[in-house]
Amino acid sequence: LLGGVGHNPKSAAERQNQKDKADRATHEQVLDNRTRETLQKLVNRGYFEVIAGCISTGKEANVYLAHPGTDTPSEPFPYPAAVAVKIYRTSILNFRARQKYIEGEHRFAGGYSSSKNARKLVRLWAEKELRNLRRLVQGGVRAPIVIEQRSNVLVMEFLGRDGVASPRLRDADLSNSKLARLYGELLVTMRRMYHSCQLVHADLSDYNVLYHDSHVYIIDVGQSVEHDHPRAFDFLRTDIRNVEEFFSKRSGGEVRTLGLRRAWSF
């Protein structure tokens, strides 16, 4: 199953070797036994067959590229040629929950219930991201088509080409005229996200926007909130500020951003 994720230390230099060890530790951390079982179930149901590589290792999740076999689920149709598998970490939350537990009650240190609660929390997070992604796509916002979620694992459409993931906005090489166009597109996207999807991203920045097929795609929406959330406007302000700062700085001031008030009332 995870054949593609392994490394070949023999052919690597010493520094690479160390990096491999660290990567392997990262994969093992995220791939505990329960997660492996979840992945196996998804494989059995045809969502993907092999994990071909690691796209990203983050604080809260790792994202892998995976390929489906020939016997894929009937939906979505056509089934994508490659999928992104986002695996939420349970270990960090586990650890925190356990710490609290150890302090309070020594007899149950490292006990079962704390890790069970952590799993539940992570599962809820993954479910939320699934629902929010669906709402984006239904509301006409460019975002990966979400395919399936099971406990802490989310399967979605892979945004990329020939096994290479599309770059984050911050990593994309864009001319100023392209930047200007994408700034406009992202404003329309935020507006649509608010009015049609009734969501505020709440962690929007050049890290969580992919440049794919000459358009901006929204990702990482586990934390997104309803538009009537008590802090929705705080989050929205920060989102807009991040976006404006990115386009202004990246273009050396050539892309004239509207400023917070006007960006929101355009």
Ligand code: ADP
């Ligand atoms: P987190 O920031 O919590 O680790 P993200 O959802 O932002 O999780 O994903 C991490 C990275 O993985 C992204 O910055 C992006 O580069 C890549 N990625 C996420 N989803 C996809 C996808 N559907 N297709 C291609 N790359 C993706």
Ligand code: MN
């Ligand atoms: Mn992210």
